[in-house]
Amino acid sequence: MAATEQPTRPQNGEGVFPYFTAAAAVLILLLTGSILLVVLWGAWPAWQAFGPAFLTTSIWDPVQNLYGAIPAVFGTLITSLLALALAGPLGIGTAIFLSELAPPWLKKPASFTVELLAAVPSVVFGLWGLFVLAPWFRVGPGQFLEDNLGFLPLFQGPSLGIGVLTAGLVLAMMILPTITAISREVIRAVPQELREAMFALGSTRWEMIAKVVLPTSKVGITGALLLGLGRSLGEAIAVTMVIGNANLIPASLLAPAQTIASLIVNEFPEAFDLQLSALLLLGLLLFIITLAVNMVAVWLVHRTAQGIPSSKEKRRGKKLTPRRCLGDGH
Amino acid sequence: MATKKIRKATGSLLEFACLLSALLVLLALCLILYYIFRRGIGAINIPFLISLPTPVGEPGGGIGNALIGSALMVALGSLLAIPFGIAAAIYLDQNPRTRLAAATRFANRVLTGVPSLIIGLFVFTVLVLRTGNYSALAGGIALAVMMIPVITLSAEEMLRLVPGSLREASLALGASKKQTVLMLILPAATGGLVVGIMLAVALAAGQTAPVLLTALTSRFWLENLNQTSASLPVLIYNYASSPFPDWQEQAWGAALVLVATILILNVTAQLFVVFRNRRH
Numbered sequence: 113m114a115a116t117e118q119p120t121r122p123q124n125g126e127g128v129f130p131y132f133t134a135a136a137a138v139l140i141l142l143l144t145g146s147i148l149l150v151v152l153w154g155a156w157p158a159w160q161a162f163g164p165a166f167l168t169t170s171i172w173d174p175v176q177n178l179y180g181a182i183p184a185v186f187g188t189l190i191t192s193l194l195a196l197a198l199a200g201p202l203g204i205g206t207a208i209f210l211s212e213l214a215p216p217w218l219k220k221p222a223s224f225t226v227e228l229l230a231a232v233p234s235v236v237f238g239l240w241g242l243f244v245l246a247p248w249f250r251v252g253p254g255q256f257l258e259d260n261l262g263f264l265p266l267f268q269g270p271s272l273g274i275g276v277l278t279a280g281l282v283l284a285m286m287i288l289p290t291i292t293a294i295s296r297e298v299i300r301a302v303p304q305e306l307r308e309a310m311f312a313l314g315s316t317r318w319e320m321i322a323k324v325v326l327p328t329s330k331v332g333i334t335g336a337l338l339l340g341l342g343r344s345l346g347e348a349i350a351v352t353m354v355i356g357n358a359n360l361i362p363a364s365l366l367a368p369a370q371t372i373a374s375l376i377v378n379e380f381p382e383a384f385d386l387q388l389s390a391l392l393l394l395g396l397l398l399f400i401i402t403l404a405v406n407m408v409a410v411w412l413v414h415r416t417a418q419g420i421p422s423s424k425e426k427r428r429g430k431k432l433t434p435r436r437c438l439g440d441g442h
Numbered sequence: 443m444a445t446k447k448i449r450k451a452t453g454s455l456l457e458f459a460c461l462l463s464a465l466l467v468l469l470a471l472c473l474i475l476y477y478i479f480r481r482g483i484g485a486i487n488i489p490f491l492i493s494l495p496t497p498v499g500e501p502g503g504g505i506g507n508a509l510i511g512s513a514l515m516v517a518l519g520s521l522l523a524i525p526f527g528i529a530a531a532i533y534l535d536q537n538p539r540t541r542l543a544a545a546t547r548f549a550n551r552v553l554t555g556v557p558s559l560i561i562g563l564f565v566f567t568v569l570v571l572r573t574g575n576y577s578a579l580a581g582g583i584a585l586a587v588m589m590i591p592v593i594t595l596s597a598e599e600m601l602r603l604v605p606g607s608l609r610e611a612s613l614a615l616g617a618s619k620k621q622t623v624l625m626l627i628l629p630a631a632t633g634g635l636v637v638g639i640m641l642a643v644a645l646a647a648g649q650t651a652p653v654l655l656t657a658l659t660s661r662f663w664l665e666n667l668n669q670t671s672a673s674l675p676v677l678i679y680n681y682a683s684s685p686f687p688d689w690q691e692q693a694w695g696a697a698l699v700l701v702a703t704i705l706i707l708n709v710t711a712q713l714f715v716v717f718r719n720r721r722h
Contacts, residue, residue, distance in 0.1 A: 126618055126619060127620065129619075129620040129623075129624075130619070130620075132529060133529045133530070133533035134533050134537075134542065135529075136527075136529035136530035136532075137529075137534065137542055137543065138542065138546075139526065139530070140530050140550055140553070140590065140591075140594065141542075141545055141546055141549045143549075143553070144552050144553050144556075146564075146568075147556060147560065147561065147587075150568055151560065151563060151564060151567070153567075154563070154567045201463070202463045202466060202467060203463075203467075205459060205460040205462070206467045209457075209460040209461055209463065210464065213457055213460055213461065214464075222464070222468070224712055225468060225471060226467055226468070229467070229470065229471045229474075231644055231645075231648075231704050231705065231708045232471075232701060233647075233650070233675060233701070233704065234648065234649075234650060234675075235648070235650040235675045235678045235682075235697075236474070236678070236697045237474070238679070239678055239682045240474050240478070243477075243481075243690070243694075244473075244477050285470050288470070292467065316450055317457070318452065318453030318454075318457055319449065319453065322456075345557070346558070346559060348557065348559040348650070348651040349650040349651055349654075349675075349679055353679070353682060373557065373559050373651075376559060380563075380655055381658070391563075395560055395563045398557060398559070398560065399557070402555060402557055403552060403556075406551075406552070406555030407552075410551055
C-alpha cells in the first residue's frame with residue numbers, strides 16, 4: 113500500500129500527474145528556502161563590512177555609508193511589545209466573552225465580525241491611524257500624558273500625535289483579531305466535561321473560567337499572543353505611516369522613532385550598493401526574529417488547539433482532571 | 443470566609459470586564475469602517491473610478507489605472523498561485539505521511555509567517571535587481587508568493603473533508619488515483635477551494651509592501667507587464683503621505699473601494715461556508 117502511494121512508482125494510467133503534484137510540493141519547499149537564501153545573499157556584503165558591530169551601533173548614515181541596527185531594532189521591539197501589552201488582555205477578554213459568556217446566537221456573528229478586522233488591509237489602518245487616531249491622540253491622551261506625566265522620562269517631550277505610542281496603538285488594533293480568534297479556538301478546545309465538573313462542584317461561572325478554562329488553555333493562549341507578536345513585528349506600512357520615521361532611539365513614548373520594517377520601506381526605493389545590503393541585513397534580522405516567534409507560537413497552539421496532546425501529556429494523562437484544576441484553594 | 447456573594451460579585455465584575463473588552467474591539471472595527479465610509483464616500487463617483495490621476499493642483503483625477511493595476515496583479519498572482527497551491531495540496535492529501543509532505547507542511551507554515559515586506563525584498567532582489575526595472579510582472583509574482591501558502595493550507599483542509607468512503611468507492615470501481623482526484627475529490631471539494639481562493643485574493647488585494655517594492659507605482663495606464671504599475675494600496679500609501687488635501691481625500695476614496703472589495707470577498711466566503719454547513 114505504502115509503495116503504491118509513492119509518486120515515484122505511479123500505477124498505469126497515472127501519467128505525470130503524481131510527479132506534477134510532488135513537484136508543486138517540492139517547489140513550496142524550494143521557495144521558502146530560496147527566500148531565506150536570497151535575503152542572506154543580499155545581506156552578505158553589509159555583514160562583511162560591519163560584522164557584529166551592525167547589531168551594536170546606532171548610527172545610520174547613508175552619506176558616510178555607516179549603518180547600525182540599534183534604533184530600528186529597538187523601535188520594532190518597543191512598538192510590538194506595546195501592542196502586545198494593549199491587545200493581549202483585550203484579546204483574551206474578548207475570546208473569553210465569545211466562547212464562554214456570549215449568548216449562543218451571538219457567538220458566531222460576533223466572532224466573524226472580529227475576524228473581519230483582520231481582513232482590513234494594513235495601509236487602511238495606516239490611513240486611519242494617520243488622519244483619525246494621531247490627531248485625536250495629539251490633543252487628547254497625548255496632551256494629557258505630556259501635561260500630567262511629562263516629568264517621567266517615559267512621557268517627556270511634546271505630544272506630536274505620531275510616534276511610538278500611536279504606532280503601538282495601531283499595531284494593537286491590527287493584532288487584536290489574531291489574538292482573539294486563536295485564543296477562542298484554543299478555549300473552545302477545552303473539553304466540555306471539565307466545565308460541567310466544575311459546575312457540579314459548585315463553582316461560579318467565573319471560577320470555572322479562571323480555574324479550569326484558562327489554566328487548561330494557557331499554553332495555547334501564549335501561542336496566540338506570540339502569533340500576534342509575530343504579526344506586529346513584521347508589520348510595515350501601517351507603522352511607517354504613524355511612527356514618524358526618525359531613525360534614532362526615541363527619547364520617550366511620545367517621540368517619533370523607526371522600526372526595521374519602516375526603515376526598509378522608507379529607504380528601499382532609493383537605496384543601492386552597501387545601503388541596499390544593509391537594509392537586506394535588517395530584513396534578514398526581521399525574518400529570523402519573526403520566524404523564531406512564529407515557530408514557537410505554532411508549536412504551542414498546535415499542542416492545545418488541535419486536540420493532539422504532546423506525547424508527554426499523553427503519558428501523564430492526568431493533566432486536565434477537574435480535581436487537579438481546583439488546586440489547593442478548595 | 444469567602445461568602446457566596448463575594449464570589450459571585452467578583453465573577454460578575456470580571457465577566458463584565460470581558461464584555462467590555464469585546465465591545466471595545468467591536469468599537470474599533472466600527473470606528474475604522476465608519477471613518478472610511480464617511481470620508482471616502484464623498485470622493486467616489488464614476489470619473490474617479492475610471493480616470494487617470496491628475497497632477498497636483500489640477501482638479502479631478504482618479505484611480506482608474508490603480509484599479510486596473512491591482513486587478514491585473516492580483517489576477518496574475520492567482521493564475522500562478524492557484525494551480526500551484528492546489529497541486530501541492532493534492533500531493534499532501536494523497537501522500538500525507540511522506541517525509542516530503544512533512545517538510546512541505548513545515549515550509550508552508552514558515553511561509554505564512556514570513557512578513558509581506560520580506561517577500562517584497564525577495565522578489566525585488568531576484569527580479570527587479572536582475573532585470574533592472576520594477577514591473578507589474580514582479581508585483582504579480584510577489585502576490586503569488588503571498589497567496590501560495592494560504593491556498594495550499596485551505597485546500598489541504600478542504601480536500602481532507604472529502605470522505606474516505608468516496609475515494610475507496612472510486613478506486614474500487616477501477617478508477618486510477620489521477621481519475622479519483624480529478625473527477626471526484628476536486629469536484630467534491632470545489633466549494634471549499636473557492637472559499638480559500640477568495641480569502642487569498644482578499645489578502646493579496648490589500649498588500650502594500652510587496653507591491654511597493656516590486657511594481658512601484660505609476661501615473662499612467664498599464665500597457666504591458668514589464669512596466670511599473672499603479673495599485674490601490676500603494677496609491678493610498680502615497681496619497682496619504684502627501685501634503686495635498688485633495689490627494690488625501692482621494693486616498694480615503696480609494697480606501698473605501700479597497701475595503702469594500704475585501705469585505706465583500708470575506709463576507710461572501712463566510713456565507714458560502716454557513717450555507718454549505720446548513721445543507722449538510
